[in-house]
Amino acid sequence: MDHIVIAGNGIAGLTAGDTLRRLGHTGTMTVVGAEPHATYSRPALSKVALAPGEDLDVGTLPEATHGATELRGRSLTGLDPARQVATLDDGSELPYDGLVIATGSQARRFTGSDREYTIRSLDDAARLKGSLVHRPTVTVIGGGPLGMEVASGAVGLGCDVTLVHPGTPMELHLGPLLGGILTQVALEQGLAVVDSMVSAVREENGGMVVTLTDGTELVSDIVVTAAGDLPATAWLEDSGLLVDGRLIADPRCRVTDSIVAAGDVTFIDHGAGPRRTPIWTAAIEQAKVAAAALLQGDEAASLDFQSYFWTDQWGLNLKMSGPIPHGTEPLVVKGSLEERSAVLHWPESGTAAALNMRMPIPRLHKLARETVTSV
Template structure:
C-alpha cells in the first residue's frame, strides 16, 4: 500500500496520519479537511468561545508529523469503492489504495435563522462569542455537556439564560449522582432550567420563540442549539458503504479491508449495542486502531481503551473514567466530600471512577476505575 487518503482533518484524521508513520508506513498520505484552519481541540471550543477577555484563546494541536499533503477547505462529495476513487467538492479526483473516513459530524439545527447558533467549529465559536458579548437573552436547547458548558459561559458573560432539557441535564452522560450535583450548582449560578421537550423553534420579529411540548413558549434574543449532532456521511449515500443509513465498522474500525473509519462519524457494536461514541478519547483510539488495521489487517489489535470524559462548567472540573454510572450503585467516596463538592468517587461494581473538583492524574483515575475498592 503506497497511497492512503484521509478524509477529515480533526483529531481522528491527524492521529491516523501520525499513527501510519509511527507504524512504518512510508507511502503517500493526503488529508482532506473541510475547515481551512489547522487542527484544534474541539472540546475546548466552548471554553475558548465564552471565556472572559478581549481575545479568544484557541487550543491548536501539535503540528502533524505525518508529512502528508493537506487539502483544506474542501470536502468529499462521492466515493467509488470499486475504483478506489474520491471526488471532492471542487471537482478534484483522488485515487487511493487505503482510505480513512474521519469526516466527523455537524450540529443539529431547528431553523435556518441567523439567530440560531451552534458550536461545532472554530467559525461557530467566533460567531457565538461575538453575539454573546452584548449579553443577549439566550435560550439553550439541550442539556448535555455542550449545552451546560455554553450556559455556564453565557451566564459568566452576563446573559440571562434558559436551558431546555427533558430530565436532569447531563444525566445520560455522567449518571444521576454527578448530574444532580452539577445541576444544583447551575441553579445556584442563576440558570433557569425548563424540563420539557422542544416542539418547534421559529424566528420572530424581535428574536426567537421556542415552543415546548407542554404548549409553553420561551422567547429569547438568540437560540443556541446543543441537541446532538448528525454524522457527515451523506456523501456516502450511493457508495454502498452504509448499512441502514449508518457507516458501520468492525472491532478493528474496518468498513472494508481497504477502508477504515474513526471518530464521530462511525458506528460500532459495543456492550450497549450499535452506537457512535462522540468523545475525544474515542476518536483518538479509533484512529490508532484504524491506521493499524489498514496496514496489518487481522494482525492489528482490536479497539480497546479506557473510556474517559471531562467537562469544565460553573467553576467545577469533572473527570470520569469508565462506563457511565447508572445510579444502581452508590459511589464510594475515596477522598474528599460530596457535601463540599470536591471528591474522588468510585463505582467498583461498574468499573467507573470520577474526580470532582479534585486534582488526580488521569492514569490513576483509570487505575481506580478498574480496581476493587481500595485507597488512592
C-alpha cells in the same frame, strides 16, 4: 499500500495520519479537511473559547508529524469504493490505495435562522461568542455537556440564560448524583432550567420563539441548539458503504479491506449492535486502531477502549473513567461532596470520577478498575 487518503482533518484524521507514519507507512498521504484551520481542540470550543475576554482561545495541539499533503478548506463530495476514487468539491478525483474516513459530525438544528446558533467548529464558536458579548437573552436547547458548558459560558459573560432539557441536565452523561450536583451549582449561579422537550423553534419579530411540548412558548434574543449531532456522511450517500444511513466498522475500525473509519462519523459493531462513541478520547483510540488495521489487516489489535470523559462548567472540572454510574452511591475516596471537591469510586460499575480534584488520567482509570479503593 502506496497512497492513503484521509478524509477529515479533526483529531481522528490527525491521529490516523501520525499513527500510519509511526507504524512505518512510507507511501504518500493526502488529508482533505473542510475547515480552513489546522487541527484544533474541539472540546475547548465550549469551554475556554467562551470564557470572558477578547480572544477566542482554543489552545494548540501538537503539530501533525505525518507530512501528508493537506488540502484545507476542501471537501470530499463522493466516493467510488470499486474504483478506489474519492471526489473533491471541484469535481476532480483523488485515487487511493487506502482510505481513512474521519469526517466527524454536524450539529443538529431546528431552523435556518442566523439567530439559532450551534457550536461544532471554530467558526461557530467565534460567531457565538461575538453574539454573547452583547449579552442577549439566550435559550439553550439541550442539557448534555455541550448545552451546559455553553450555558455556563453565556452566564459567565453576563447573559440571562434559560436551558430546556427533559429531566435533570447532565444526568444521562454522568448519572443522577453528579448530574444533580452540576445542575444545583448551575441554578445557584443563575441558570433557569425548564424540564421539557422542545417541539418547535421559529424566528419572530427579530427574536426566537421556542415552543415546548405542552405549548408554552419561550422568547429570547437567540437560541443555542445543543441537541446532538449527525454523522457527516452526506458525501458517502452513493458509495454503497452506508447501512441504514450509518457507516459501520468492525472492532478493528474496518469498513472494507481498503477503508477504515474513526471518530464521530463511525458506528462500531462489537457484536451487540453498532454504536457511536462521539467523544475525544474515543476518536483518538479508534484512529490508532484504524491506522494499524489499514496496514496490518487481521494482525492488528481490536479496539479496547476504557471510556474517559471530562467537562468544565460552572467553575467545576469533572473527569470520569468507566461507564455511567446509575443507582448506587459512590465511595468517597478523597475530599467531600459537600465541598464539591472529591474523588469518587463506584466499584460495582467500574467507574471513578474526580470532581474539582487534580488526578492524572491513568490513576483515574486504575481506580475505576479497582475493587478496593486507595489513591
